[in-house]
Amino acid sequence: MATGSTPTDPAPPLRSEGRRRRLLRAMREGVQLSLLLGPLERLARTSHRRWLLVVLLTGTGLRLLLAPLTSQYDPAIFGESSATMAMGGGPYTYLIVYPTDWVLVLNLIGRTAALFLPANALVAAPAAVLTLGLTLGGLEPTSYPVPLVALLEKGIVLLFDVAMAGLLYSIVQEWSGDRLKARLVFAAWFLNPFVVIESGIHGAFDVIPTFFVVAAFYLWYHDRPLSAGAAFGLGVMVKVYPLLLLPLFVAALLARRDLAPVRRAMSALWFGLGTAGIVALSLWPPGILQQYLQIVGTGPSVGESHGGFGPWSLSAFPGLGGWRRWLFLNTAPVALISAAIAFGLVTLFAIYYARRAGAGNWHAPLTYAAVGSVFAILLSFSVTQPQYLLWILPWLLLAAVVERRFRTVAAALTLGGSTFYVVGLAGPLYLAQPTAIFTHWISFSLIDAAVLGSPIYAPWVELVTTVSVFLLLTYAALQALRRLRRPTAGGVRVAA
Amino acid sequence: MSALRLEPVRLLQAVIVVFVAALLLSEGLLYAPGARPRLTVEQSFHDLGSGRVALFTNATGSFDANLAQSVFAVAQPTPPTDVYYYYDANYPVSFSSIADWFGLTQHLSVVASARGLPFNLTLVDAVGLAGVLRQPPRANTVLIVASGVLPDTVYTAQSDLLAPWIRLGGTLVWAGDTVGRYEGTPIAPGATFGKLLPVPNGSARFLSGIHLGGTGIVYSNRSVFSDAVYLAYPYAIAGGAFRTSDVLAANGRVLGFLDGAWTNWAAFPIGQGTLVDLAAPGYDVVRLSFSLVNLLQSGAWSPTNTLEGASAFSVASNSPFSSVALLAAPGAGLHLCAFSVEVDYLAPFAARSCA
Structure with missing residues (x-):
């Protein structure tokens, strides 16, 4: 997104530029390399067709290559849920803590896979997996989805990765009028190593609710309130976190000062209808809501680990077993308090957003407000795994269109998230362990044993990565808040 | 673009x-009716006279399924309806975890509900457990202790409410560390966990004459009972498994997986009651919940119930299954019960019928 200079060709420093500034610039440019911004810029200047072909083929090819060969605890859970439903179970016969719409997607995956394989062969649970799990000190996972199921599940995630990339492209194109920047954002998402790991290896589906959140705002500002409400509803019914962004949607309504009050009220009504329609569509079966609330309220085996990016990560610090135990025993009230804190912080950002945004200049205020709001959610909750960083990444990429410093933040987040994935969460290497099951000639069990056997390496890597990413996001949120509070006439100019 | x-x-x-x-x-x-994958197994007994009984089995399904069928002669045809589950977060566990110990209750409820079983699952804490054990055991009631440790409210080096309760006819299903090895104390202020106090010769109160050993942690070979009723829990505690010859010598029943001379799951008669002991960690709550529900639904864990027959069959969407099995009529006061269970991992189906 930088024009005229690339990380491999830095501008010569001015004579008066201090050593510190030169060092900071070099570090920033070095970090930006992690997003391959230089090669991406060169590619973005080629023909439209060529650029699209290269980016889509590369990103898709990487994901499809990794998807069937790898797994992780979550895809194992998804596979087990799919298999249970394909063998006659109900949506929550296999206990799973996700809202109904994701379970319905898993049902489709299982039923589709069962067209090609017997339902009882959708997951594999050989004794070797169980032995490996017990040897490494915990039974995660006890099965893995067969390659077809892994491919189907990650294929859906891939489609939404493409959709998200396209949506970001459209937003930047509309905002800046600059096709080059739009292409770079498209590629910065679709070729992002962290996103590729999450989609192709982990198989986490966080891109789906995040896509629907971004889509909801886009549709709202293009006067499609019913569709916007439906998108918001879909986001919530796939993963609950978008519900905490409700104050931002209220702010978006208040910010439409270009609309007459009656029209604003009608828009709000349509938005509500769209959301309600989706919720009703998902929760109409008798008893389904009670089942889900019971599971999420008590949570099978929840509370076992509280780590991640908020203050709860401290509970993973060696020696604080008592705090973790307390968190487990009080998971439900803690979650409610966390939700209240998150809601309050999001409301703060929403207030500033409502003051700054208008019909014609919604992009920048929304982006900053979203950066701060999603950070508030990550801060408040006991976030445990790196996939939740995906919630904030699209907003950071949009903010990067406005300001260079956010490019550095986005690039550093990519590095941090990828590191978190690769070195694991003080436990078995997510990439390595299941891969050892699919490919018998690659055995990472020795590495796993070494990681787990080290009382220093494993917990400290998690803690250092956690704290680093947390500080980074704090910086981004504070910068976002600063810009939201700054009065701007006519919107924010996109950085050249 | x-x-x-x-x-x-x-x-x-x-x-x-x-x-x-x-x-x-x-x-x-x-x-939608008819759209969900379904499996139906109809089992009925017909008295043929002359001391013979026929079991008719018809199975149809819309997907490929592998099933195991077992027939037991049981004194009590009704499976347990009341299940007490000991759970108290103030007390320690051994070869389990607080999350799994609690999570098992949720999985048990869901599996039982998926099968339409009238299980009444009641959680009792350490004090409640003492209350249960002070009452005479009721018919159709089972106590599950999956913590691997007994709380000091019911078991210490000097006292024991559990063994007398079993002797009076109670059924205890145990999982985790060796039964009777430890007395658990509640968490003291400022501490993280309660204490595990070894009870000298504690396990001998329940497992007298049973050698404990074995080195494996995951077994591969199934016993006849494990195959028949699909107790698919292959884990074991190294050094904590039971010598199968000792189990049989004690008039017990081998229920679980085998590794040479050792088994990870066995039922032992103690007085008029039964100890069903799973010498395995309780970490895999999915497999454990299915296995426990299969055990309870079959109603046939007691060594006094005889296995009259066992078979395996498969059903496919275009291939229903039918069979007739000839069995000897049960003795006086006994009932023949057929239990069919799908043996595919995560499959929720099972059915039980009694004559």
Whole structure:
């Protein structure tokens, strides 16, 4: 997104530029390399067709290559849920803590896979997996989805990765009028190593609710309130976190000062209808809501680990077993308090957003407000795994269109998230362990044993990565808040 | 990309419509009559006279399923309806974890509910457990202790409410560390966990004459009972498994997996009651919940119940299954019960019928 200079060709420093500034610039440019911004810029200047072909083929090819060969605890859970439903179970016969719409997607995956394989062969649970799990000190996972199921599940995630990339492209194109920047954002998402790991290896589906959140705002500002409400509803019914962004949607309504009050009220009504329609569509079966609330309220085996990016990560610090135990025993009230804190912080950002945004200049205020709001959610909750960083990444990429410093933040987040994935969460290497099951000639069990056997390496890597990413996001949120509070006439100019 | 640039709103709306359509399709496949995968097994006994009974089995299904069928002669044809589950977060565990110890209750409830079983699962804490054990055991009642440790409210080096309760006819299903090895104390202020106090010769109160050993932690070979009733829990505690010859010598029953001379799961008669002991860690709550429900639903764990027959069969969408089995009529006061269970991992189906 930088024009005229690339990380491999830095501008010569001015004579008066201090050593510190030169060092900071070099570090920033070095970090930006992690997003391959230089090669991406060169590619973005080629023909439209060529650029699209290269980016889509590369990103898709990487994901499809990794998807069937790898797994992780979550895809194992998804596979087990799919298999249970394909063998006659109900949506929550296999206990799973996700809202109904994701379970319905898993049902489709299982039923589709069962067209090609017997339902009882959708997951594999050989004794070797169980032995490996017990040897490494915990039974995660006890099965893995067969390659077809892994491919189907990650294929859906891939489609939404493409959709998200396209949506970001459209937003930047509309905002800046600059096709080059739009292409770079498209590629910065679709070729992002962290996103590729999450989609192709982990198989986490966080891109789906995040896509629907971004889509909801886009549709709202293009006067499609019913569709916007439906998108918001879909986001919530796939993963609950978008519900905490409700104050931002209220702010978006208040910010439409270009609309007459009656029209604003009608828009709000349509938005509500769209959301309600989706919720009703998902929760109409008798008893389904009670089942889900019971599971999420008590949570099978929840509370076992509280780590991640908020203050709860401290509970993973060696020696604080008592705090973790307390968190487990009080998971439900803690979650409610966390939700209240998150809601309050999001409301703060929403207030500033409502003051700054208008019909014609919604992009920048929304982006900053979203950066701060999603950070508030990550801060408040006991976030445990790196996939939740995906919630904030699209907003950071949009903010990067406005300001260079956010490019550095986005690039550093990519590095941090990828590191978190690769070195694991003080436990078995997510990439390595299941891969050892699919490919018998690659055995990472020795590495796993070494990681787990080290009382220093494993917990400290998690803690250092956690704290680093947390500080980074704090910086981004504070910068976002600063810009939201700054009065701007006519919107924010996109950085050249 | 030119299409995206021109019509992003329309494309977004199309994505929403397609996703909603997919959800509707999924709901149809899940809730519409006839659309959900189904499996039906009808089992009926017919007295042929002359001391012979015929078991008719008809199975149909819309997907490929592998099943195991067992027939037991039981004194009590009704499976347990009341299940007490000891859970108290103030007390320690051994070869389990607080999350798994608690999580097992949720999985048990869901599996039982999926099968339409009238289980009444009641959680009792350490004090409540003492209350249960002070009462004479009731028929059709089972106590599950999956913590691997007994709380000091019911068991210490000097006292024991559990063994007398079993002797009076109670059924205890145990999982975790060796039964009777430890007395657990509640968490003291400022501490993280309660204490495990070794009870000298504690396990001998329950496992007298039973050698403990074995080195494996995952077994591969199934026993006859494990195959018949699908107790698919292959884990074991190294050094904590039971010597199968000792189990049989004690008039017990081998229930679980085998590793040479050792088994990880056995039922022992103690007085008029039964100890069903799973010498395995309780970490895999999914497999453990299915295995426990199969055990309880079959109603046949007691060594006094005899296994009259066992078989395996398969059903496919275009291939129903029918069979007739000839069995000896049970003795006086006994009932023949057939238990069919799908033996595929995660499959929820099972059915039980009694003569």
